[in-house]
Amino acid sequence: MISIQNVKKIYSSKNGQVVAVDDVNLQIKEGEIFGVIGYSGAGKSTLIRMLNGLELPSEGTVTVAGNEVSKVKGEKLRKARHEISMIFQHFNLLWSRTVRENIAFPLEIAGVASNERRTRVDELIKLVGLEGREDAYPSQLSGGQKQRVGIARALANNPKVLLCDEATSALDPQTTDSILELLVDINARLGLTIVLITHEMHVIRKICHQVAVMESGQIVEMGPVLDVFKHPKQSITKRFVQQVTEPEETKETIEHLLEQYPQGKVVQLTFVGEAAEQPLITNLIRKHDVSVNILQGKISQTQNGSYGTLFIHIDGELNEVTRAMEFLHSQQVGVEVISNG
Numbered sequence: 001m002i003s004i005q006n007v008k009k010i011y012s013s014k015n016g017q018v019v020a021v022d023d024v025n026l027q028i029k030e031g032e033i034f035g036v037i038g039y040s041g042a043g044k045s046t047l048i049r050m051l052n053g054l055e056l057p058s059e060g061t062v063t064v065a066g067n068e069v070s071k072v073k074g075e076k077l078r079k080a081r082h083e084i085s086m087i088f089q090h091f092n093l094l095w096s097r098t099v100r101e102n103i104a105f106p107l108e109i110a111g112v113a114s115n116e117r118r119t120r121v122d123e124l125i126k127l128v129g130l131e132g133r134e135d136a137y138p139s140q141l142s143g144g145q146k147q148r149v150g151i152a153r154a155l156a157n158n159p160k161v162l163l164c165d166e167a168t169s170a171l172d173p174q175t176t177d178s179i180l181e182l183l184v185d186i187n188a189r190l191g192l193t194i195v196l197i198t199h200e201m202h203v204i205r206k207i208c209h210q211v212a213v214m215e216s217g218q219i220v221e222m223g224p225v226l227d228v229f230k231h232p233k234q235s236i237t238k239r240f241v242q243q244v245t246e247p248e249e250t251k252e253t254i255e256h257l258l259e260q261y262p263q264g265k266v267v268q269l270t271f272v273g274e275a276a277e278q279p280l281i282t283n284l285i286r287k288h289d290v291s292v293n294i295l296q297g298k299i300s301q302t303q304n305g306s307y308g309t310l311f312i313h314i315d316g317e318l319n320e321v322t323r324a325m326e327f328l329h330s331q332q333v334g335v336e337v338i339s340n341g
């Protein structure tokens with residue numbers, strides 16, 4: 001569906017040249033939710049803007065839904081852009097228009113007749129769950145509702161690809177989740193290909209099938225989300241994965257735990273995929289004469305399985321603790337001893 005080949009983007013500024021995107025290659029399949037994660041300045045916006053022709057690459061080719069976006073101009077580019085819609089961090093709504101009028105706007109531009117427009121807008125309002133708010137103005141809506149308008153407007157002309165530029169970064173965590181769920185629902189219902197850029201691993205783990213990690217204009221790691229969670233290779237990827245696999249304030253927690261449990265072992269278990277579903281702790285206690293305290297944990301779901309971290313304290317006779325540790329090592333779980341009392 002989307003193919004980016006040997007793409008480079010160089011900006012010339014007063015202070016010289018900036019290589020914003022540096023020889024990027026990637027393929028995105030139809031119906032996939034593909035996430036690009038990176039810190040500020042990594043080149044994410046430049047990359048996503050090249051997908052709808054808002055920026056042209058300095059080198060290389062970008063093809064979306066059969067159109068070489070990096071080459072076509074004028075009417076052809078406008079047509080190609082019909083297939084590709086975008087939603088934004090700050091929604092970009094028309095403030096003097098109601099919800100209904102905002103959503104109708106791209107249909108007006110496309111020359112859709114007014115009665116047809118009305119039907120289509122009604123459909124879209126239902127799809128994004130904005131029934132009852134049709135006549136409200138953007139200033140009367142919550143952040144989540146504004147983004148729903150943005151999504152409805154983006155879907156008006158039945159695009160094949162939806163680009164999301166930090167679409168949930170201005171929203172609180174709960175609203176973020178409801179918008180992410182809406183995107184998953186739209187992806188499943190309409191088979192729409194979604195490309196998103198973000199600096200939050202939470203967004204990637206919650207909805208993406210594939211992830212690319214960007215640093216200094218390059219893609220430094222890429223693959224199915226669960227694989228990247230399981231085996232992050234680059235240190236930047238490890239940092240992103242930690243954002244969601246480790247409970248908040250882990251360091252403080254561990255220090256506190258070590259004071260509290262001078263004896264026995266404090267162990268960090270990392271679960272990925274199937275392992276998180278297994279009754280591992282139950283088996284640990286049943287099969288060994290040890291006491292086990294669950295100290296802290298965080299296990300959550302990705303689109304292709306679960307992952308998470310659990311801190312436990314194991315105490316008992318040395319032999320039994322050793323056997324218990326052997327048992328843990330034999331399981332499909334990462335084991336790291338934090339303290340050896």
Ligand code: ADP
Binds near residue numbers: 041
């Ligand atoms: P991200 O979206 O990951 O924050 P950007 O694509 O916005 O990254 O920026 C990548 C790099 O390109 C940064 O160093 C940024 O300063 C530079 N850059 C982005 N847009 C321009 C521009 N129009 N002119 C000059 N430099 C730019």
